[in-house]
Amino acid sequence: MIVSALLTSLGINFGLCILYFTLYSILRKQPGNIEVYAPRLVAEGKSRQESHFDLERLLPSTGWVRTAWQLSEEELLSASGLDAVVYMRIFIFSLRVFSVAGIIGICILLPVNYLGNELNDIDFSELPNKSVDLFSISNVKDGSKWLWVHFCSAYLITGVVCFLLYYEYNYISSKRLASFYASRPQSHDFSVLVRGIPVTSGSSFSNQVESFFTEYHSSTYLSHSVVRRTSKLQGLISDAEKLYKKLTHLKSRPGQKFQRNGFLGLFGRKVDAVDHTEKRLQDLEENVRIQQSDVSLIGEEVPAAFVSFKSRYGAAIAVHIQQAINPMQWITEQAPEPNDVYWPFLSSTFLRIWISKLLVIVASIFLTVIFLIPVVFVQGLANLDQLEILLPFLKRVLSITFVSQVVTGYLPSLILQMFLSFVSPIMKLFSSMQGYISHSQIERSASSKVLWFTIWNVFFANVLSGSVISQLKLFLDLKNIPSRLAAAVPAQLLNVYLPKFETGGKFWPIVHNSTIFTLILMQTIAIGIFGLKKLPLASSLTLPLPVLTLLFNEYCRKCFLPIFHAYSAESLIKKDREDHSDPAMGEFFDKLVNAYSDPCMRPLSYSDNADRHISPLLGPAQV
Known part of the structure; x- marks a missing residue:
């Protein structure tokens, strides 16, 4: 890619940013868009539509940016929970890392690279037509002493990033503990999910659970709720939700509306669409109520149950101690928040979950391999010479300067x-098929899949795809990967969301691990580059860097990671003692008995709200 193409891409992206910024600034102030740009405030009754005309609405403004950044961590924690605070800390951490790396790269490394004269003599008049390789380490002469600047930069960036990682890990860990101590009693702190309940003739799963936990956890056991098979109910409720959305849409449209009452609304006699849909919704709700009654009385139980305890410590013991001699029976894990439970897989057998995980692994690998096709195509767009060879009929069009700059500079990234x-969305679908019991686990799994997918396809494959056709055999030689990377890399460069669940900052370890991997990757590339540039001493002195980074990571894992897996006995017992004298705990335990009832068994009342012209903006938050 030439410099002018890169500048064209930057100009287009900057122009689009200004356009989007302006449109957002104007559209967010229009009364009709309040449900789009501030649905949480509308749902909480903190904002309403204004009918009077105001010229200021048509003018872009920047005040919302300042307001967004003025929110303190305490306010954010109170309004949206610890996950929102951690999310903001991830942004802050990223800005700090990129600021340090940007300053070092632009102010130090870029001038050193450009003044190297390895690729060509400097001619400022021809700069727009030069390759961006002139600004990379490729332009530094082999064996040059200026390469030691890159060596020092590798150590400096690693040191700064590790310091920031340690600071954030320590800070978020302390916030997680502080949030736990300050929190009110939560259902998931007192509950566990039990699976692999053994089958006994003449005894139901519910009786089995009560008998087992009464005998082995007699001092702490409180109650249990056995999971029942409700797949048919889930289908009926899904149909009711679709009908309700259709009904609210029909009521929001002015004028008389008719449809035919036959197949797909295409056949039969004409009927009033609103009345017909309301009748269908009422009939469907009645069918749901009948099915709910059947499930509660004679519904099929599955070998899984939510078990609640009288203390957090009692629940922790049940989670972390093997319950039965047979490790495949009475398998326990920490229960998620009631609103976080992903019910479809609770009734799945161990074999089905195991097969699902295997199929998801295969599907993820297949998707990663298939994605090489667009990556190779994009790489071809970035290299104009290869594109002209591949598509010779475009040679005349690509000879136009602006077209070539757009094609090589902006079109590939788009x-x-x-x-x-x-x-x-595909990775989230895959994760939902792996047998996870909570939406938050699905989100974390999908995040990890997207991360590794991006690392492979957007970095490795994109960097190495330039030589896929001509040097495919090099990919099979693992020992050449560092040098291949070294040669190839210098050539590319509170108003909306209402929390549905809270993980207590468990997303941060994913960020930490991915950053460590990135550091190791950078250091491996540096080792290969110094070897290619005939500076073996620098290559040798860089070898301790990945070792030190891995040791630092292991220290962080020992020091902080256990806090994100489970709370200590000291913390749990201290919190239990604080709540022991709280008179509200009796009411909490009364509610805890029914906290993990299947949502499919809750009363359905869509038809009672049929006179509303809009569907609910947001789901309820966990209290």
């Missing part, structure tokens, strides 16, 4: 982002 937009 196409790649379009393809990447499909990756996240």
